[in-house]
Amino acid sequence: MIVFNKVSKIYLPNCKALDNINLTINSKEFVSIAGRSGAGKSTLIRLLIKEEFPTKGNIFWGKQDIGQIRDKDLPIWRRQIGMIFQDFRLLPNKTAYENIAFAMEVSDWTKQEIERDVPQLLKLVNLIDRADHFPSQLSGGEQQRVAIARALAHRPDILVADEPTGNLDLLHTWEIIRLLIKINELGTTVILSTHDRDIINGLDKRVVTIEKGKIIKDDENGKYILF
Amino acid sequence: MFASLIRVTKSGGLSFWRNKWLSVATIIVMSLAIFGITNLLLVNVLIDSLITNLEDKIDISVYFNLDTSEEQILATRDSLIELSQVKSVEYISTGEALKNFKAKHQDNQVLMQSLQELETNPLEAALNIKAQVASQYESIVNFLEKEEYQKVIDKINYQENRTVIARLSSITTTIRQVGFIGLAILAILAILVTFNTIRLTIYSSRKEIKVMKLVGASNWFIRGPFVIEGAIYGIVAVLATLAVLFPLLWYLSPKITTYLPGTDLLYFFQTNFIALLLLQLLVGIVMGTVSSIIAVRRYLDA
Ligand SMILES: Nc1ncnc2c1ncn2[C@@H]1O[C@H](COP(=O)(O)OP(=O)(O)OP(=O)(O)O)[C@@H](O)[C@H]1O
Ligand SMILES: [Mg+2]
Numbered sequence: 001m002i003v004f005n006k007v008s009k010i011y012l013p014n015c016k017a018l019d020n021i022n023l024t025i026n027s028k029e030f031v032s033i034a035g036r037s038g039a040g041k042s043t044l045i046r047l048l049i050k051e052e053f054p055t056k057g058n059i060f061w062g063k064q065d066i067g068q069i070r071d072k073d074l075p076i077w078r079r080q081i082g083m084i085f086q087d088f089r090l091l092p093n094k095t096a097y098e099n100i101a102f103a104m105e106v107s108d109w110t111k112q113e114i115e116r117d118v119p120q121l122l123k124l125v126n127l128i129d130r131a132d133h134f135p136s137q138l139s140g141g142e143q144q145r146v147a148i149a150r151a152l153a154h155r156p157d158i159l160v161a162d163e164p165t166g167n168l169d170l171l172h173t174w175e176i177i178r179l180l181i182k183i184n185e186l187g188t189t190v191i192l193s194t195h196d197r198d199i200i201n202g203l204d205k206r207v208v209t210i211e212k213g214k215i216i217k218d219d220e221n222g223k224y225i226l227f
Numbered sequence: 228m229f230a231s232l233i234r235v236t237k238s239g240g241l242s243f244w245r246n247k248w249l250s251v252a253t254i255i256v257m258s259l260a261i262f263g264i265t266n267l268l269l270v271n272v273l274i275d276s277l278i279t280n281l282e283d284k285i286d287i288s289v290y291f292n293l294d295t296s297e298e299q300i301l302a303t304r305d306s307l308i309e310l311s312q313v314k315s316v317e318y319i320s321t322g323e324a325l326k327n328f329k330a331k332h333q334d335n336q337v338l339m340q341s342l343q344e345l346e347t348n349p350l351e352a353a354l355n356i357k358a359q360v361a362s363q364y365e366s367i368v369n370f371l372e373k374e375e376y377q378k379v380i381d382k383i384n385y386q387e388n389r390t391v392i393a394r395l396s397s398i399t400t401t402i403r404q405v406g407f408i409g410l411a412i413l414a415i416l417a418i419l420v421t422f423n424t425i426r427l428t429i430y431s432s433r434k435e436i437k438v439m440k441l442v443g444a445s446n447w448f449i450r451g452p453f454v455i456e457g458a459i460y461g462i463v464a465v466l467a468t469l470a471v472l473f474p475l476l477w478y479l480s481p482k483i484t485t486y487l488p489g490t491d492l493l494y495f496f497q498t499n500f501i502a503l504l505l506l507q508l509l510v511g512i513v514m515g516t517v518s519s520i521i522a523v524r525r526y527l528d529a
Contacts, residue, residue: 051441078443089438093245105234106444150442 001026002048002158002189007057009043009213017043019213021057025191027157030184032200033193034224035210041193042086044210045162048191049081050074079107082156084164086193088147090135096122096146097131100153107154121149124179126172140167148176158189165196177203197224231448239455249428250460256424257464257514258471260417261507265472267410268503269492273483274406276490278399282361285392287385289371290351293321295379297352303376304354310370312363317355324350351381361396364388418514425460425518429453429526436526450523457519461511468507472496 002025009018017040025031033041046052047059050066059066061077069077082103090099100121104114122128125145135143144167151159161180165173177199184190194200200207200223207222208215243250291300297320304316319327325348332338342349358364368385371377385392432453439449473496480493496503 049441075440075443075445078441081443083441085441089441091435091438093242093432093435102439102444103442105231106439106442106448108231110230154443 001060001062003060004044004047005058005060007047007054007059009040009047009052010055017213018047018054021213021215023208023215023218025189027189028184028187030181030190030203030205031192032203032205032207032222033191033210034195034200034207034222035193036195039210040213041195041210042162043213045083045160045191045193048160049078049083075106079154080157082151082154082159082188084144084147084151084159084161086162086166088135088143090143090146090150092135095132095134096127096138096142099135099146100150103150103153109154117153121153124152125149126175141169141172144168145172145176148179152183156188158191159183160191162193163195164192165194165199173199174202200224231451235448235451236455239452240459242452243456243459246428249431250456253421253424253428253460254464254467257421257460257511258467260421260514261464261468261511262471263413263417264410264510265468265503265507267406267413269476269496271406271410272492272495273487273490274402277487278402280487280489281395282399283357285361285388285395286355286357287364287368287383287388289354289356289383290381291353291379292381293349293351295352299379300352300354303379307354307356307367307370310367312358312360312367314357314359316357319353319355321348321350321352324348324353361392361399364392421514422518422521425457425515426522429519429522433526436523440527446527449527450520453519453523454516457515457517458512459515461513461515462508464515465504465507465511469504 002023004021004023007018007021008016010016021044033044035041043052047054048066050069053067061080064077066077091102094102097118100118101114104117109117119128119131122131125148127142127145127149130138130142133142135146138146144164148161148164151161159180164180165176168176173196180190180192181203192199204221206220207217207224209217209219209222289303300318304318307313307316328350329339329342356367358367364385368383371380371383436449476493476496480491480496484491
């Protein structure tokens with residue numbers, strides 16, 4: 001269970017990105033975060049992985065206050081999360097294969113497990129013939145799919161996807177969304193940030209809508225309400 | 228633990244290879260640094276042999292009264308040799324002194340004539356003493372001031388040589404100090420330049436470091452490959468240095484020997500090769516790894 005308790009984030013000097021957010025996400029839930037560009041979706045996610053710190057309020061994972069995690073233990077917390085970044089953030093000097101393998105190496109998976117899983121993940125995102133390409137040799141959508149595979153590789157408890165389909169065509173978009181649903185059914189908490197109306201309407205899952213840093217709507221089986 | 232050590236090593240080696248051009252630039256800088264340090268070390272060897280050459284030319288002579296027995300002189304020699312300051316003592320008997328004198332002045336008819344007219348040998352027996360270092364003559368002379376020696380010693384030519392010895396000893400000390408300070412300054416410069424170069428290569432990876440942190444890599448897992456890469460820089464730089472230094476010495480050493488007889492840099496290099504290699508490797512690897520660790524730290528904390 002993830003709990004945001006009265007969380008505010010002000011980027012210096014005075015950009016109020018999040019304003020008094022109260023949000024509870026249960027284990028194994030599938031939650032979409034909807035909102036216009038600049039609403040604060042990515043900020044919410046950055047707080048969760050401790051890339052940024054809340055100006056006010058606390059974030060809990062179960063009983064653990066994320067703000068209290070010591071630097072030494074931070075990697076362990078981050079390994080519970082699979083993160084798909086809006087801007088991909090692949091390692092430019094590693095191939096597609098190595099980028100995915102890196103997430104597993106970090107979490108101490110064995111060589112055999114890595115050699116077994118990485119090709120499967122590449123197949124899953126339809127990139128097996130691009131395994132040895134560097135990010136600079138991949139299209140935007142291909143990079144995004146590598147980023148997705150990397151986020152899944154170490155079997156995280158929580159999958160956080162920030163706009164994971166922004167660069168994909170319709171066919172790939174729905175393939176990815178179906179993948180996320182399947183992963184969720186296998187027991188992973190999924191947090192999906194998007195401003196894509198069709199995705200949200202097609203999902204028929206919980207939708208949290210943010211506007212100007214505030215939660216304005218939180219619906220089970222939600223629909224996209226912004227224009 | 229062992230598995231991640233292998234991973235880190237592989238990753239460092241791979242990164243070294245993929246960043247070939249950046250690596251080459253760093254290695255050139257490091258090679259220059261190691262080359263400079265080694266050369267100054269060799270120059271210090273040259274200076275040392277130059278000084279030894281000079282110091283070998285000075286000695287003091289102790290002349291004994293004509294009625295001193297040979298045993299007494301030899302006893303004095305033995306106790307002198309016991310002194311740690313003394314490098315060598317050469318005994319010149321009265322007979323030898325005469326022979327030397329004749330050989331030296333054989334063309335001088337007047338002198339030869341008058342020598343012949345003397346009934347006995349007028350030349351005193353002597354001990355020629357060389358000290359380890361020029362500044363030690365004073366204490367050797369002090370040692371000979373003891374009562375038992377004063378009885379048999381006629382004179383010591385130290386007073387006449389004193390100023391020469393003093394000046395030489397101060398010059399040699401200064402040269403040694405200058406050589407050492409030069410070595411130290413160059414070493415510090417080389418270390419700073421190397422550190423800066425490595426810092427630049429790591430600066431170009433700062434975004435990568437952040438991403439690695441965000442996907443949950445521990446600090447050692449991130450740092451490791453950079454440290455390995457730094458060590459590889461050091462090792463390759465040492466090999467590159469040797470590849471230049473060896474032919475250079477092979478070519479220059481005979482020329483230096485003609486100017487400074489008794490100095491053979493190539494020979495010195497060959498006999499001390501293992502020690503030099505280890506020293507260079509130590510310098511190279513320590514510079515490479517420590518620079519990497521310090522440079523990465525900035526981005527790990529961020
Ligand atoms: N590092 C930063 N410094 C200052 N302001 C920032 C920073 N990051 C984000 N902001 C501001 O905070 C607000 C929320 O940004 P955020 O990235 O969370 O939006 P978003 O909902 O993810 O938008 P998008 O859908 O375009 O990705 C924006 O107004 C943005 O300008
Ligand atoms: Mg965003």
